[in-house]
Structure formats: C-alpha cells, structure tokens
Amino acid sequence: SAVISQKxxxxxxxxxxxxxxxxxxxxxxxxxxxxxxxxxxxxxxIATANQGSEATYESGFVIDKFPISRPNLTFSTLTVSNMSPxxxxxxxxxxxxxxxxxxxxxxxxxxxxx
Amino acid sequence: GIQVEQSxxxxxxxxxxxxxxxxxxSDSVNNLQWFHQNPWGQLIxxxxxxxxxxxxxxxxxxxxxxxxYSLLYISSSQTTDSGVYFCAxxxxxxxxxxxxxxxxxx
Numbered sequence: 768s769a770v771i772s773q774k775x776x777x778x779x780x781x782x783x784x785x786x787x788x789x790x791x792x793x794x795x796x797x798x799x800x801x802x803x804x805x806x807x808x809x810x811x812x813i814a815t816a817n818q819g820s821e822a823t824y825e826s827g828f829v830i831d832k833f834p835i836s837r838p839n840l841t842f843s844t845l846t847v848s849n850m851s852p853x854x855x856x857x858x859x860x861x862x863x864x865x866x867x868x869x870x871x872x873x874x875x876x877x878x879x880x881x
Numbered sequence: 882g883i884q885v886e887q888s889x890x891x892x893x894x895x896x897x898x899x900x901x902x903x904x905x906x907s908d909s910v911n912n913l914q915w916f917h918q919n920p921w922g923q924l925i926x927x928x929x930x931x932x933x934x935x936x937x938x939x940x941x942x943x944x945x946x947x948x949x950y951s952l953l954y955i956s957s958s959q960t961t962d963s964g965v966y967f968c969a970x971x972x973x974x975x976x977x978x979x980x981x982x983x984x985x986x987x
Contacts, residue, residue, distance in 0.1 A: 768926075800975075804922075808979075809967065809977045809979045810977045812974055812975070815974075859924065861975075868911075868912055868929065869912075869926065869929040870971075870975055871926060872924040874921075874922075875923055877922055
C-alpha cells in the first residue's frame with residue numbers, strides 16, 4: 768500500500784486567487800495522478816504527473832489553469848489558478864502501488880471558491 | 882472508451898439490512914477496485930479485485946471478468962457504511978463509475 772499526505776484538507780478562497788495543493792507519498796512512485804470531483808459527481812482525471820517531465824493533461828484541462836509540479840519521486844503540487852466558483856470541488860491526488868495495480872488516494876482537498 | 886455503470890444510483894436501507902451493489906463495464910479491463918467515499922470526501926480502498934471473490938469482514942466482492950461485472954455485498958449494514966461507493970476500472974487510465982450513494986438509517 769501507499770500512504771499519501773495531502774494538504775490543505777480544505778480551504779475557502781476568493782475568486783481570482785490561486786491555491787496550491789500538496790501531495791506527499793511515503794515511497795517513490797513513477798506517476799502521480801490528480802483528480803477533480805465536482806459536487807455530487809464522480810472523479811475525473813485532470814492530469815498525470817511524471818518526475819522530470821511535463822504533466823500530461825486530459826481533455827478539458829489545461830496547464831495554464833492547473834499547473835503541476837513534480838520535483839521528485841515522492842512529491843507533487845497542483846495549483847488551481849484564477850479561481851472561479853465553478854472550481855469548487857474536491858481535488859485528490861493518487862498513486863499506484865509498487866506493482867502498478869492498486870490505486871491509493873490522498874485525503875482530498877475540499878475547495879470552496881466564493 | 883470504456884464505460885463503467887453502477888447500480889443502483891441511490892440506496893436507502895435500515896440498519897442491519899444487507900445490500901448488493903453492481904458495477905458493469907463495457908470492455909476487458911486490467912483490474913477493478915471498489916472504494917468507499919466517506920462524508921469527509923476521503924476515498925477508502927475496499928477491494929482490489931480483477932477477478933474472483935474476496936471477503937473482508939461484513940464486506941465481500943465478486944468480479945466475473947468474462948461477463949464484465951462486479952458485485953459488492955454489504956451485510957448487516959451499519960450507519961458508518963453510509964457514503965458513496967465507487968467502482969473503478971483500469972484500461973490505461975483509471976475510469977470511475979458514477980457511484981452508488983448508500984444511506985443507512987439508524
């Protein structure tokens with residue numbers, strides 16, 4: 768298994784500002800994943816973050832809005848930029864176990880934009 | 882792409898009741914997981930079950946990969962079982978179903 772520490776756990780932000788979410792894993796992993804869960808909805812993959820290269824974004828998500836850093840094999844950040852109320856969601860980071868089979872998730876960041 | 886459908890979308894049960902949640906997927910997958918999302922938003926791993934049957938306490942799961950479905954059984958429900966249950970399959974990237982929202986009444 769993998770232990771993932773994600774912070775902040777929640778935040779209330781003003782529109783037009785940015786928030787950076789941090790994700791720390793207790794072991795080295797090749798890929799880290801960032802998801803968004805809008806209210807009452809399922810999880811949607813934002814991007815895959817590889818160490819040493821630019822993140823790969825899914826359709827509908829762009830780097831200018833969701834810049835991602837991956838400075839080493841145990842850490843990643845997701846920034847939600849120029850926020851609007853529509854960005855109010857739970858954001859989760861995820862990794863796969865050593866066998867690249869089972870996915871584990873951080874505690875999530877509940878973001879409210881006012 | 883692969884479609885993942887969960888049923889029922891909502892379920893309200895009395896404490897002590899049993900329930901069966903279903904996950905259908907439209908194509909062959911490498912693996913399948915069940916998660917419980919608690920009221921605080923945290924995703925809890927329940928089962929990694931690409932095929933076969935597993936049990937963990939009051940919960941058990943069965944995946945029949947050849948028929949492209951998985952079932953999650955919850956017996957003797959408790960109020961702490963409330964939340965949303967997600968099925969997720971991996972074919973390249975992980976794809977989540979829309980979830981089953983379970984509410985257990987005391």
